[in-house]
Amino acid sequence: MITDAGTFNFAQASDPQRISLYLTSRGWDAHEQGGGTLWTAHDESYEVFVPRHRRMRGYASHIRTLLSTLAAAEGRSESQISLEISVSDADVQYVRTDPAGDPGTTPIDEGVKAFESLRQWVLSGAVAASTDGIRLVQPARKPAAALDFMRSVRLGPTLEGSYILTVYIPVPPRIGQTEIEVDHPQVRLLSQPFQRRVSLKLREATSAAVSAADDVIQRRVDISAFTERAEKGVNANLCEALAGFTSPDSGDVRIDFSWALSRPVEPTGPIGLNRDQVTVLREAAQELRAAAPEEDVTVVGSVVRLHREGALGAGEISIAGIVEGGTNDRLRRIWLDLTESDYSLATRAHDSYSTVSVTGSLVRRGNRYVLQHPVGFRVRPEAT
Known part of the structure; x- marks a missing residue:
C-alpha cells in the first residue's frame, strides 16, 4: 500500500512506546492510570493520556488529542511533533x-x-x-x-x-x-x-x-x-x-x-x-x-580477448564481467595473466562462450582494470 508522509508519520507516532520515549526526553512525568499512563508537563501546565495499547477503544482519538496538546505546549505544528515521535527509536x-x-x-x-x-x-x-x-x-x-x-x-x-x-x-x-x-x-x-x-x-x-x-x-x-x-x-x-x-x-x-x-x-x-x-x-x-586494489574479489564474466607470445606458455586474457557480490554491478573489462593450463581453459571457454570466474586483487591502472594474483580460474557450469 502506498501512503503519504503524513499517514506514515501518524502510524509510527501512534505507537505507545515511541510516545513514552518522546515524553520522557522532554521531562514529562508519568503516572499510571487505568488503561494507560497520564503524563504531566514539568510545570504541570499540560497533561496527556497515553493508552496502553492500540486495541483500546477510542485509541486514535486519544492520540489526536495528545498531538494537539503537545503542539500547544511546544508551540510547534502537529506534523513536526508527529515526525519526531515516529523516529524516536x-x-x-x-x-x-x-x-x-x-x-x-x-x-x-x-x-x-x-x-x-x-x-x-x-x-x-x-x-x-x-x-x-x-x-x-x-x-x-x-x-x-x-x-x-x-x-x-x-x-x-x-x-x-x-x-x-x-x-x-x-x-x-x-x-x-x-x-x-x-x-x-x-x-x-x-x-x-x-x-x-x-x-x-x-x-x-x-x-x-x-x-x-x-x-x-x-x-x-x-x-x-x-x-x-x-x-x-x-x-x-x-x-x-x-x-x-x-x-x-x-x-x-x-x-x-x-x-x-x-x-x-x-x-x-x-x-x-x-x-x-x-x-x-x-x-x-x-x-x-x-x-589501492580491491582485495579478494571474484570476477564473473566472459573471456573476450586472448593473447600470448607463441603457441605455448602463459598468456594474457581480458574478461567482460562484474565483481561478484559487489555494490557496483556495472560491466567492466578486466585484464589478467594466466598460467599455461589456465590459459588453455580460458581458450576453450572463449570458443564455447562459457562463463568463467576467477579471484584476485583488482586494481585500476589508468583506464584499465587489472586483476592481480589470480587464483581459482574456472569455467562455471551453465544454468539449467
Whole structure:
C-alpha cells in the first residue's frame, strides 16, 4: 500500500512506546492510570493520556488529542511533533537533494542513482564500523555484520522539500535506562550498539570527506587530503556514494542526522555538498581505487580477448564481467595473466562462450582494470 508522509508519520507516532520515549526526553512525568499512563508537563501546565495499547477503544482519538496538546505546549505544528515521535527509536539520515524540475520530484534516472548511492553510503558506514583496518577501497566481500545490519535498515517516505531521501536505522534502547543521558558521539563508542556505531561512523566519514574536498579546492593539495583521513572512514566507496547524490544539472545536497531518543547524543549540524565538492569527490574515488586494489574479489564474466607470445606458455586474457557480490554491478573489462593450463581453459571457454570466474586483487591502472594474483580460474557450469 502506498501512503503519504503524513499517514506514515501518524502510524509510527501512534505507537505507545515511541510516545513514552518522546515524553520522557522532554521531562514529562508519568503516572499510571487505568488503561494507560497520564503524563504531566514539568510545570504541570499540560497533561496527556497515553493508552496502553492500540486495541483500546477510542485509541486514535486519544492520540489526536495528545498531538494537539503537545503542539500547544511546544508551540510547534502537529506534523513536526508527529515526525519526531515516529523516529524516536531510530537514527534517521535525511539526504536533501535539489534536482532540476518541479519541487518534490526528480528525473527517474537521477532518482534511481540517488537511491543506489544511498544504499552504498549506508553500507560504507556499516563496513567501516565492522572492521578495524584502514582501507582506501572497501573489500568486495562485505563483513557478515555489515550485511546483517543492512537487512534492518529501512527507507522512509520522501518528505516535503526539493527531494528528500530518508534512512531509518533502528537503535535499541539502554537496558534498564531510567533517565535520559546525553553522550557525545565520540564518547564510549565501543559501548554503543552496532547500529549507533554505524550512524556515528557515517557522520564522521562524511564530514571528513567533505573537509578533504575543501582542502583540495582551497589549498590545492593532492589525493593525500583523502588518504590522510582514511582512518576516519574516508574511502573510494564513500566518495562515490556522496558524489552519486546529485548530478551536474542539480543543486547542492544537504545531509541531516537525527539521533534516536532511546540513545540521545548532542545535536549535530547538517553537512552540505556543493557542485565543486562533488566533482572533487568523484575524482578522488577514481584516484583512491587506482592507489589501492580491491582485495579478494571474484570476477564473473566472459573471456573476450586472448593473447600470448607463441603457441605455448602463459598468456594474457581480458574478461567482460562484474565483481561478484559487489555494490557496483556495472560491466567492466578486466585484464589478467594466466598460467599455461589456465590459459588453455580460458581458450576453450572463449570458443564455447562459457562463463568463467576467477579471484584476485583488482586494481585500476589508468583506464584499465587489472586483476592481480589470480587464483581459482574456472569455467562455471551453465544454468539449467
